[in-house]
Amino acid sequence: MTLPENATPLASRGSMRRIDWETFRRIAEEAGTTLPIEQTAAWDAFDAAMDGREPWGRLVYETAAGQPRALISLTRMNVRGFPYLWARHAPVWLGQEPSAAEETELRELLTEGVRFHDPAVVFVRLHCTHPAPGLHELLQTMAYDHTVILDLDRPDDDAFLASFKPRGRRDVRKALRNTELTYHDETDRAEEVFAELYQILLETGDRDGFHAAPEETYRTMLRTLGPDHCRLYVARRNGGQALAWSIDTVWGDGAGRYYAASTAEGRRGRAADALLYKEGCWLRERGVRTWDLMGAGSERTPELNGVGSFKGKFTAEGTVAIPGPWDVPVRPRVYVGLVRALELKHRAETGVASLRERLGSLRSERDDHADGDPEAEASARQ
Structure with a gap:
């Protein structure tokens, strides 16, 4: 041009x-x-x-x-x-x-x-x-100008684990000792399993305060990028119920942890921690040397402080600034x-949400007054 x-x-x-x-x-x-x-x-x-x-x-x-x-x-x-x-x-x-x-x-x-x-x-x-x-x-759209980048250029899996902070190593080892937790590369089964995984993403969004894209977006990403450039990894209980999953993109010797989600059980059992370690090992085997976990908190995006704290366990280098x-x-x-x-539009949506909350409060007060009072109860039904 x-x-x-x-x-x-x-x-x-x-x-x-x-x-x-x-x-x-x-x-x-x-x-x-x-x-x-x-x-x-x-x-x-x-x-x-x-x-x-x-x-x-x-x-x-x-x-x-x-x-x-x-x-x-x-x-x-x-x-x-x-x-x-x-x-x-x-x-x-x-x-x-x-x-x-x-x-x-x-x-x-x-x-x-x-x-x-x-x-x-x-x-x-x-x-x-x-x-x-x-x-x-x-x-x-939420921006981020800090992230966590892991160096996968290690001689073996033990050396990769040793590069974590002590808290990260402890949490991964604890999860790995749980024989009920199993870890899988399910890239070839993506179409078959993703309906179950999408429900975990919706649960994660409700817990962490974000809106998931339509399910077809993730399916299209996996299908069009293909197995050479997009991988799906899943942690399950005894090979059955999914507890945590992630989608990683790959190009050359670089990869990005594009999406990840976990159930409440998966978080409690550190399945998400061990899955991150396992997928890092698998990506290293595929020739990846630099792995971007994609997003951490900063002054610009304090909403990501929590997820940044989780990701920060897996490197002694801490977060790094990137062009936002x-x-x-x-x-x-x-x-x-x-x-x-x-x-x-945002003000209108905020106003509607506030009105709904107030109406809900008024209904609750009305129901409280109606309890045990036949006249009030009859009036409320009318």
């Missing part, structure tokens, strides 16, 4: 252009960079299979000397009927970390080009390291209107 002729030139005179997947992949390989799976052709198949998503294109950001500096693949999506582009876990910077000036130039080139080539797009969502005035918190996602308006006035509309 090139800028329109009337675009304002930038001081560093970098450029951005469209490229195909093979060129994208080759540039990453030559730079010694493992791409996030969301930036690969495998993810394109997932996006293409989902309603409301489609691969939009791949770009390379180059220096004034024509050297590739960053790669970015974008998905076209919709929020309330307004299209936007999402560069999941991108830009992928090649070599050293970007300066604030480089990030600013990339954003300016990108928004100028998108405005010219796809003027309906309202904003672009991408990841940035440096704070800047043009970055906005995400609409309707932000919304970058392409059509600022429309974006502001969209923000206001969502704020009004």
Whole structure:
């Protein structure tokens, strides 16, 4: 993608252009960079299979000397009927970390080009390291800018276990001593078993305060990414009832623990802890060296403090800061209107919830007064 002729030139005179997947992949390989799976052709198949998503294109950001500096693949999506582009876990910077000036130039080139080539797009969502005035918190989606990354480049399973914090080693060993707990790679049985696993995800969401996506989203992910790039691991009681499970994505020597869920029994028995250890061992056998547990708490997302504490048991390195996602308006006035509309929607939903809670309280008070009073009881029935 090139800028329109009337675009304002930038001081560093970098450029951005469209490229195909093979060129994208080759540039990453030559730079010694493992791409996030969301930036690969495998993810394109997932996006293409989902309603409301489609691969939009791949770009390379180059220096004034024509050297590739960053790669970015974008998905076209919709929020309330307004299209936007999402560069999941991108830009992928090649070599050293970007300066604030480089990030600013990339954003300016990108928004100028998108405005010219796809003027309906309202904003672009991408990841940035440096704070800047043009970055906005995400609409309707939780962001995270800290995570836990495990090093699987170990000589054996014992060495992997030894890399955990003492509390993590203790909890895993305790679970492994429970002979009723069994651990399985059920990737080949995903279609057959996922209905049971989805109910555990709904239970986890109710407990931890998040809304699960429709069941078909997870099934589509497993099916379209395929067993080479998406694995399903499950902990069960004596090979029967599922207690905990996870979905891991794999690309090259990198993996991500995309989704995980557990029952109350699975948590009490530390099945989730031992499953994490087992899947790390299985991923290491598949050639994975870097395993991202995907999300931990920070000032930006204190809601993830609890899950971050759980993940932190499995490394002595603690959480690491990563570039967080932000919304970058392409059509600022429309974006502001969209923000206001969502704020009004949220206020209305909060008001309705408050009203329902008050009505429930009034009904409860009415029923309490009616107890033992025939006249009040008859009135309540009317």
